[in-house]
Amino acid sequence: MRLTEFWARMDHHLGPAYARTWAETQVVEELEGRTVVEALAEGEAAKTVWRAVWAHLQLPPSER
Template sequence: MRLTEFWARMDQHLGPAYARTWAETQVVQELGGRTVVEALADGEHAKTVWRAVWAHLQLPPSER
């Protein structure tokens, strides 16, 4: 997954006005207690981060 697809999915589920703020402030336990932005900056693959977001937000299986 490319970062552009990752951010498109974030925008789709959280809204373009809120997705970046959420990614900067919400600590996701599935990412080892990091935020999305921290995990991506640490080199986590976008697909790994998306799966953690998917689990955290309890999105439907079709969105995985």
């Protein structure tokens, strides 16, 4: 997954005005207690981060 697809999914589920703020402030347990932005900055693959966001937000299986 490319970062552009990752951010498009984030925008779709959280709204373009809120997705970046959420990614910067929400600590995600599935990312070992990091935020999305921290995980991506530390080299975590976008696909791995998306799966953690998907689980955290309890999105439907079709969105995985």
